[in-house]
Amino acid sequence: MSTLSKEKGKVKRDSRKKVEEQGAGAKLWSWIKTLVGAIIVVTIINGLAIASFVVPTPSMEKTVMTGDFLFVNKFIFGPSTPQVIPFFNIPLPFFKFPAFREPQKGDVIVFIFPGNRDEVEATEFQYYLKRCVATAGDTLEIRDNHLFVNNKEYKLAKNGFYDPSVSDIPSEKFQTFPYGKNYTRDNYGPIRIPKEGDIIPISMSNLHEWAVFIQREGHKISSDGYSIYIDGNKAASYKVQRDYCFGMGDNRDHSLDSRYWGFIPKENIVGTPVIVYWSWDTNMALAKFFDKIASTRWSRIGTLIR
Structure with a gap:
């Protein structure tokens, strides 16, 4: 077999290998896109x-x-x-x-x-x-x-x-x-059951009863032992924000x-x-x-x- 024929054969094998590698890469990329698409669809359906x-x-x-x-x-x-x-x-x-x-x-x-x-x-x-x-x-x-x-x-x-x-x-x-x-x-x-707009009296006697509730609505509540403070302001009541x-x-x-x-x-x-x-x-x-x-x-x- 001539040197030219050997070189042609090598070129064909290299070309075939490259095509196979490209094909494998394309399949992997296609699989990744399918997976990502499925996650997006599931997320939308699950959310809406x-x-x-x-x-x-x-x-x-x-x-x-x-x-x-x-x-x-x-x-x-x-x-x-x-x-x-x-x-x-x-x-x-x-x-x-x-x-x-x-x-x-x-x-x-x-x-x-x-x-x-x-x-x-x-x-x-x-x-x-x-x-x-x-x-x-x-x-x-x-x-x-x-x-x-x-x-x-x-x-x-x-x-x-x-x-x-x-x-x-x-x-x-x-x-x-x-x-x-x-x-x-x-x-x-x-x-x-609290309703938006309800006014809840707050005192030292019921502070522990409502402290976590008020914090869950996004406010800071504290006491100096005599008075109660909501977001730094002295308070004797609290207005409910949610149902x-x-x-x-x-x-x-x-x-x-x-x-x-x-x-x-x-x-x-x-x-x-x-x-x-x-x-x-x-x-x-x-x-x-x-x-x-x-x-x-x-x-x-x-x-x-x-």
């Missing part, structure tokens, strides 16, 4: 229309079950920009659009957890699911485990229940809200809810669950694949949430 939620606890049993996967309607209470980047849970700047209607008593709601009773900000970004039992301006009271809203007994939801066997436990693991009131799970209130609601689990005696960590800002409400699209034992490891599949609750799939 439909979101997915997995039920982590039995607090709403039997309305929803631990391990139910739910589609959540975000349009009804006002679509919002995404709160986090999907898959990475990185917080984003937040904006909420006008609602089609306001949350009402009896609605099952998914919301951003506002934080534990004594936290100004939640230590971790989490979604919670409860039933809205009272809205801004309502007065709520629990008497011997019976719930009253505006002095009228609030009937249990269709699937709601309480367990008489545990209703008389005298001490509780978690402190109830608000600080200093010493309410119990079964005898709570009366308490008014709130009160959430409870349908499984009342096994639910950590507004009785323990307080009011839910209306802006924190993400939507209402619509339907169960999958359900299985979320505590079972994926490594036990066949057992995991066997744990699927086929009868739950397609269940409408009310």
Whole structure:
């Protein structure tokens, strides 16, 4: 074989290799663009229309079950920009659009957890699911485990229940809200759900009751032992800036809810669950694949949430 033929063969091989490398690079770039596009689409849909939620606890049993996967309607209470980047849970700047209607008593709601009773900000970004039992301006009271809203007994939801066997436990693991009131799970209130424009008297006797609430609304509150100061100004009252609601689990005696960590800002409400699209034992490891599949609750799939 002549030297010229060898050189031609080498040129062809080099050319083919270069084409293959370019093809691999193009495929990788195409895959990256597809992935980024998918993330953007999921982010938009998740922010504006439909979101997915997995039920982590039995607090709403039997309305929803631990391990139910739910589609959540975000349009009804006002679509919002995404709160986090999907898959990475990185917080984003937040904006909420006008609602089609306001949350009402009896609605099952998914919301951003506002934080534990004594936290100004939640230590971790989490979604919670409860039933809205009272809205801004309502007065709520629990008497011997019976719930009253505006002095009228609030009937249990269709699937709601309480367990008489545990209703008389005298001490509780978690402190109830608000600080200093010493309410119990079964005898709570009366308490008014704050409404925008409400004027709350503030004094040394109820400072601890309202301090975290006022800070959550973005203000600094302090005291010199005699007087109270909000944003550096002496104050004897506080004007509420937002509407709130009160959430409870349908499984009342096994639910950590507004009785323990307080009011839910209306802006924190993400939507209402619509339907169960999958359900299985979320505590079972994926490594036990066949057992995991066997744990699927086929009868739950397609269940409408009310």
